[in-house]
Amino acid sequence: MAVTRPGGPVDGSSPDAVSIAVPERASTGPVVARALRLLEAFSDERPTLTLSEISRRSGVPLSTAHRLVAALETWGAVERDPAGRYQVGLRLWEVGALAPRGPGLRERALPYLEDLCAVTRENVQLAVREDDEIVYVERLAGTQAVGVHIRVGGRWAMTATGVGLVLLAHAPPDVVERVLEGPFTRHTPWTLTDPARIRETLAAVRTRGYAVSERQITSDATSVAAPVRDATGEVVAALSVVAHHGNPPVSVLAPLVRTSAGGVSHALAAGRRPRRPR
């Protein structure tokens, strides 16, 4: 530490460092923000990147990216593969595994998801809202299941999926207005793109207690979703089955999905997470 006066130090960690006291809030946020922004360069399609690819994809100049990546690598947020390319580090995954809305929720919900998957033999999903999108926290593949396009940790638009419609129906008004401004990606002739129609759909979701997304992403699949609530009654997640359109009918799936979602809600309301198996 080069400087210790309140207001914040600039650390002098290299021999030739210039140690000047400046308000730390002037640099802390941007430096940390830029370091974290570098992590966004990685994606499912691009799991390993060179330094210049990280720089280019994140819009951070190469010299800055070089220093920030070095800091990330020291801690283990990124690591290098045998070919020397950077990838997201195991350490980051370890810390991320502590996220209550990700693996924490998944762990408590899993027995209910497994039961629903075993009974329906269809794909079962669990998702939460992050900003204006949904993030899939778990997905179980049914033995007789229709093709599904999602991955765990992946994002999807809210209006095109059953879980998205449930989470949007219970989102704050500002989120709803932003989402309804569009744009909407049309996947099939049945994809919802009319804001007025979507508003009606959201009202129906609240009234009926479940959402049906009919053939919105592929023409052969329909999803039925229900809300998962925490101890205070707030909707914190949504659970769905994706099945072949019309088979089984929604009238069969909806009670099953609602029952499962209720089970997860009860587990969350019970508070403490279940003891880990010994």
Add this chain to the structure above:
Amino acid sequence: MAVTRPGGPVDGSSPDAVSIAVPERASTGPVVARALRLLEAFSDERPTLTLSEISRRSGVPLSTAHRLVAALETWGAVERDPAGRYQVGLRLWEVGALAPRGPGLRERALPYLEDLCAVTRENVQLAVREDDEIVYVERLAGTQAVGVHIRVGGRWAMTATGVGLVLLAHAPPDVVERVLEGPFTRHTPWTLTDPARIRETLAAVRTRGYAVSERQITSDATSVAAPVRDATGEVVAALSVVAHHGNPPVSVLAPLVRTSAGGVSHALAAGRRPRRPR
């Protein structure tokens, strides 16, 4: 950006910020390192923390922690629960889910783990080495399984487990020497704590192609583990079965575990990860 000259800017993002050009490398590393260090305050036992708990547990002064946590929260690395306590953010989990050595490895290994679990009806584990410890990447619970103390994303000492012995047997010499310096935690009378004995065990692991950890963590359980190799032949993970001590015998389990580990190795050598289910 207040300054753009090479050497690195200090951003002036608040109205009263003092914008002075100093070598960014003097501050970047420490600021990013301290921000990431705050994340280490969270644990499985303490998934939510107040700001002062984060400060105390990470050893970062409260005022500094306040600013760093704000930067982490803006990006989504931490978020607040309804009670206002901080927790690891969903965003961090999303990025962590891209770690090739975590979920990437798990995805490719899962079919083999599931087969091994179905055949043995015992607990099946997949682990990698991180520094001087092992990290569990996946664990499947067998229907007739003995109790196991691990969690996915959790760490364990290398010498006390089958997967750890495999990974240590194939670790660089400096890692082996550091681990053999101890200290060793004795869980049962059978826990290995003698460095000479551990060296013999590691040699046997390399010769036989599998590791047996007998009753080291609990008196009723033994694990049998085998190495998973990448396309270059390097050991990148270990796969194990944990069963009741002596039943099934090691002579039955070892060929099964080696076959499964070989299957995962072939899948890794095949290079590209399997296409995601559509």
